Structure formats: structure tokens, C-alpha cells
Amino acid sequence: MALDRSLVSGLPAFAGLSGAEADAVLALARSSRFPKDTEVFSQDEEAGQFFLLLSGHIRVVRTTSDGEQVIARYINEGELFGIAIAMGRTTYPASAVAAVDCVVLSWPNSVWPDLQARVPAFGANAYQTIGARLQDTQSRVMEMSTRQVEQRIASAVMRLVQQSGRKTQDGVEIDFPITRQDIAEMTGSTLHTVSRLMSAWEEEGIVRSGRQKVTVTDPHALMLVAENRRKK
Amino acid sequence: MALDRSLVSGLPAFAGLSGAEADAVLALARSSRFPKDTEVFSQDEEAGQFFLLLSGHIRVVRTTSDGEQVIARYINEGELFGIAIAMGRTTYPASAVAAVDCVVLSWPNSVWPDLQARVPAFGANAYQTIGARLQDTQSRVMEMSTRQVEQRIASAVMRLVQQSGRKTQDGVEIDFPITRQDIAEMTGSTLHTVSRLMSAWEEEGIVRSGRQKVTVTDPHALMLVAENRRKK
DNA sequence: GAGGCAGTTTGCGCAAGCGCAAACAAAGGG
DNA sequence: CCCTTTGTTTGCGCTTGCGCAAACTGCCTC
Numbered sequence: 001m002a003l004d005r006s007l008v009s010g011l012p013a014f015a016g017l018s019g020a021e022a023d024a025v026l027a028l029a030r031s032s033r034f035p036k037d038t039e040v041f042s043q044d045e046e047a048g049q050f051f052l053l054l055s056g057h058i059r060v061v062r063t064t065s066d067g068e069q070v071i072a073r074y075i076n077e078g079e080l081f082g083i084a085i086a087m088g089r090t091t092y093p094a095s096a097v098a099a100v101d102c103v104v105l106s107w108p109n110s111v112w113p114d115l116q117a118r119v120p121a122f123g124a125n126a127y128q129t130i131g132a133r134l135q136d137t138q139s140r141v142m143e144m145s146t147r148q149v150e151q152r153i154a155s156a157v158m159r160l161v162q163q164s165g166r167k168t169q170d171g172v173e174i175d176f177p178i179t180r181q182d183i184a185e186m187t188g189s190t191l192h193t194v195s196r197l198m199s200a201w202e203e204e205g206i207v208r209s210g211r212q213k214v215t216v217t218d219p220h221a222l223m224l225v226a227e228n229r230r231k232k
Numbered sequence: 233m234a235l236d237r238s239l240v241s242g243l244p245a246f247a248g249l250s251g252a253e254a255d256a257v258l259a260l261a262r263s264s265r266f267p268k269d270t271e272v273f274s275q276d277e278e279a280g281q282f283f284l285l286l287s288g289h290i291r292v293v294r295t296t297s298d299g300e301q302v303i304a305r306y307i308n309e310g311e312l313f314g315i316a317i318a319m320g321r322t323t324y325p326a327s328a329v330a331a332v333d334c335v336v337l338s339w340p341n342s343v344w345p346d347l348q349a350r351v352p353a354f355g356a357n358a359y360q361t362i363g364a365r366l367q368d369t370q371s372r373v374m375e376m377s378t379r380q381v382e383q384r385i386a387s388a389v390m391r392l393v394q395q396s397g398r399k400t401q402d403g404v405e406i407d408f409p410i411t412r413q414d415i416a417e418m419t420g421s422t423l424h425t426v427s428r429l430m431s432a433w434e435e436e437g438i439v440r441s442g443r444q445k446v447t448v449t450d451p452h453a454l455m456l457v458a459e460n461r462r463k464k
Numbered sequence: 465g466a467g468g469c470a471g472t473t474t475g476c477g478c479a480a481g482c483g484c485a486a487a488c489a490a491a492g493g494g
Numbered sequence: 495c496c497c498t499t500t501g502t503t504t505g506c507g508c509t510t511g512c513g514c515a516a517a518c519t520g521c522c523t524c
């Protein structure tokens with residue numbers, strides 16, 4: 001069953017590809033569905049495929065040897081993920097879990113060398129993705145080194161809202177279910193601290209939140225919190 | 233003046249290249265010297281070149297908007313650095329400072345597309361480098377999220393010793409000058425805390441240290457500290 | 465060899481944020 | 495509709511590690 005190029009036109013991973021090239025890439029892909037809370041791949045498992053998220057949201061999680069979890073990132077629609085092959089790895093460094101029902105394209109790693117040779121722009125986009133993620137991750141290290149917890153949590157929420165925000169009447173809502181625990185694992189803190197801070201922000205009218213739900217009602221104020229310039 | 237391929241044979245960046253290919257790459261390179269404490273390139277400056285460290289040690293530093301510094305990594309002999317071009321960036325995301333006198337090869341970014349086409353193995357090695365650094369940086373995020381300061385500092389020192397250790401009669405010494413402040417900037421702590429901990433370790437006979445100098449006398453014990461399994 | 469600088473050590477007090485515990489609330493399933 | 499599960503809130507005490515300050519010590523320069 002053929003995949004239509006309209007599925008992927010406009011996605012950054014397919015930027016700079018001719019229609020014929022996109023078709024060639026798609027001809028090698030397989031699409032599949034992952035229900036909420038299922039694993040697309042698992043940390044340390046032999047990497048056999050790479051992926052593109054067509055719809056949904058995916059949580060990339062690393063688990064330490066003693067069982068603590070850290071959320072490496074959320075994958076948004078249109079992004080490549082699980083591209084261990086482009087990093088010269090043979091295993092996945094993290095697990096990928098569907099945060100909601102997802103539709104995913106996948107390619108066997110075996111097509112990578114060929115694909116790279118025949119459609120260099122596609123390979124280049126993958127490398128670009130990795131470069132961008134390195135930047136991101138470096139920034140996160142800086143944040144964790146220099147900012148305190150409230151600022152980090154505020155930044156994380158801002159980022160989620162910007163990347164996966166959905167306008168509602170109240171403000172902008174993160175459009176997938178996310179727990180206090182998740183936010184804690186993104187920021188290197190605890191669900192207790194996240195809960196306390198979000199309650200405080202709610203008090204101040206910056207956010208509204210409920211079970212697995214966060215809506216930012218005053219993005220500007222949250223930005224000020226992130227920059228530690230709030231006149232408390 | 234031609235650079236001899238013996239300069240670079242055996243370096244990971246040149247792995248998988250034929251002699252002729254290595255020569256082709258070297259023909260486009262220029263070598264230069266950077267005295268201790270000089271900048272090879274500067275954060276946010278337009279990226280015009282990429283580099284390979286032939287000898288010495290280089291500190292890669294990011295500075296936040298409010299002037300705090302974080303050491304992103306140390307570059308060891310034989311490694312590529314400043315490869316903004318391979319990440320699709322037009323500016324350097326950090327500054328690179330010679331920690332000791334250094335010898336460096338550099339290529340203008342303009343040769344990159346051509347180089348990649350003619351010597352794909354070289355490009356692939358660069359991408360591999362970026363992939364490895366992403367892994368590294370992710371691990372650092374995990375460490376900062378889940379381990380406490382003493383363990384992080386112990387890990388950082390272990391890593392430095394493994395990558396840039398020089399055997400002495402007392403143990404293994406980090407073979408470039410490094411201050412408490414530097415270690416603090418690598419681990420997201422303060423020079424005070426680093427100093428206190430190193431004093432304690434010295435007490436226990438794990439390290440010996442002095443001005444800009446760290447020697448690990450008992451690597452095994454330091455490993456235990458890093459894993460928080462020391463029987464204090 | 466005197467002076468100054470850069471790096472280090474250490475004491476003391478304090479605050480951020482964690483850990484633990486307990487209660488509460490919203491979904492969801494039978 | 496009840497019961498279980500999963501997520502959230504909040505109080506309290508305490509530890510980690512930071513901030514500030516002051517003293518100290520190699521090392522380099524003149």
C-alpha cells in the first residue's frame with residue numbers, strides 16, 4: 001500500500017526533497033499505529049528501525065541503572081525519532097512511549113546507507129535534527145546548572161506550550177496529557193515541588209491546571225517567572 | 233606547505249579514509265597554533281571554519297545571558313570541534329579556549345559540501361562525533377537530574393582522568409591545568425563545594441591535588457564515590 | 465626578594481527544595 | 495454506583511549545598 005507524498009510534504013524532515021525523492025523515501029516506509037502508553041522502542045534494545053511521527057506525541061525517556069527516569073524530550077508531529085543509525089549507534093539510548101495514540105512511519109535501518117546515497121537531502125535533514133537536539137540538550141544543561149527550580153519548571157512549561165500548545169478560551173493548553181511527575185522528570189525536580197509551584201502560579205492567575213492538564217493563561221507572566229524577573 | 237598524512241592517521245576523524253582521501257582532506261586544511269588562554273572561536277560569532285585539535289586541550293564554554301559560564305566539554309587531541317556547519321548552524325554555540333598551548337587544523341566551511349561529496353567517510357565521522365556528543369550531553373542531563381553533587385563531581389573527575397590522564401608515580405593526573413572553578417562549571421556547582429569535597433577526598437587518600445592540578449591516587453575508591461557506594 | 469595576583473581553603477549561617485506522610489480528588493472499570 | 499487506581503495537594507522537618515567572608519598560599523613579575 002503506497003503512502004501519499006501529501007502526508008509528509010511540508011515536514012522539515014522532507015524539506016528540500018523533490019516530489020520524486022519524497023516518493024522514493026516513502027516507498028521504503030511502513031506506517032503503523034501505537035496506542036497511548038505503548039512503547040515504540042525500548043532503551044538498550046537493538047536498533048532496527050528509525051521513525052517519523054505523523055501524528056500524536058511521543059515521550060522519550062531514559063532510565064538510570066537504579067530505576068530513576070528522566071524525560072529526554074517530547075517528539076512533536078513531523079519529527080524524526082529513534083535515529084540511532086544516524087548517530088552511529090546500534091542500540092536505542094532511550095525508550096519512546098506514545099503519550100497519546102500515535103501514527104508513525106518507520107524505515108528499516110538497512111535502507112539507510114542506500115537512502116543517504118540516493119536522497120542526500122533526507123540524510124542531511126536527519127543530521128540537522130541531531131544537531132538541533134544537541135543544541136537543545138546543551139541548553140538544558142546550562143539551565144540546570146545556572147537556574148533554580150522554579151525558573152526551570154517555568155521554562156519547561158513555556159517550551160511545551162510553544163511547541164505543543166493549543167489555544168482554548170482560557171489561554172494556551174498543552175495538548176497532550178502530562179503529569180506533575182512528567183514535568184518533574186523533565187526538569188530534575190520532584191512532583192511535590194512542581195505541584196507546589198503550579199498551585200502558587202494558579203493563585204497568581206498565571207496558569208490553570210488539573211489532572212494531566214496544564215493551561216497557561218498568562219504566558220507573559222510565566223516568561224517573567226522563567227527569567228526570575230517577576231515582581232512577587 | 234603540505235601537511236603529512238602521518239599527522240592524522242589513526243585519528244578517529246580520519247578512520248576509514250584511504251591514504252589518498254586523507255591527503256585530499258589535508259590539502260584543504262591549514263594548521264595554526266593557539267597559545268594558552270587564547271580563543272579559537274567565540275560564542276555567537278559567525279562560524280567560518282571547523283577544526284581538529286592536533287595537540288593540546290581545549291575548553292568549550294557557554295556563557296549565559298547574565299554572564300554565568302558553563303563548560304560544555306573538553307576537547308582532547310584528535311577530536312573535531314567547532315563543527316557548527318555539520319549541525320546546520322551558522323554561528324558557534326559556544327566559545328573554545330586553549331587550556332594549554334594548542335596546535336589546530338582548520339578548514340573553511342566553504343569546503344564542507346565538496347568535502348562531504350568527495351570523501352563521504354570524513355563527513356560520516358563528523359556526524360558520528362556529533363551523535364556521540366549528543367549521547368554524552370544527554371547523560372550529563374541525567375546525571376544532573378538524579379545524582380547529587382558529590383557523585384557528579386566524582387564522575388566528572390573520573391571522566392577527565394580517563395580521557396586525559398597521565399600516569400605519575402602518585403597515580404593518574406589530569407594532564408592540563410584545571411581549577412576548582414572549572415570543575416564547578418562542569419558539574420553545576422560552586423568552587424567552594426568542589427574545594428570542600430576535594431579536601432575531604434584528599435583526607436581519605438583518594439586524590440592529591442594542588443593549584444590547578446588534580447591527581448587521582450585511588451581510582452577505584454573515586455569510582456565508588458561516584459556510585460555513592462563508599463562506606464564512609 | 466618584595467609585592468601582587470590568581471587560585472584555594474575553611475568557617476558560618478541560611479534557604480531552597482527534597483523526603484516522607486497523609487489526605488484528597490478525579491477517572492475508569494466492573 | 496461503588497471501588498480501585500492514578501494523580502494531586504499540602505504540611506512539616508531536615509539536609510544538601512550555596513553564599514558570603516576572610517584568611518591563606520603558590521607562583522609570577524618586576
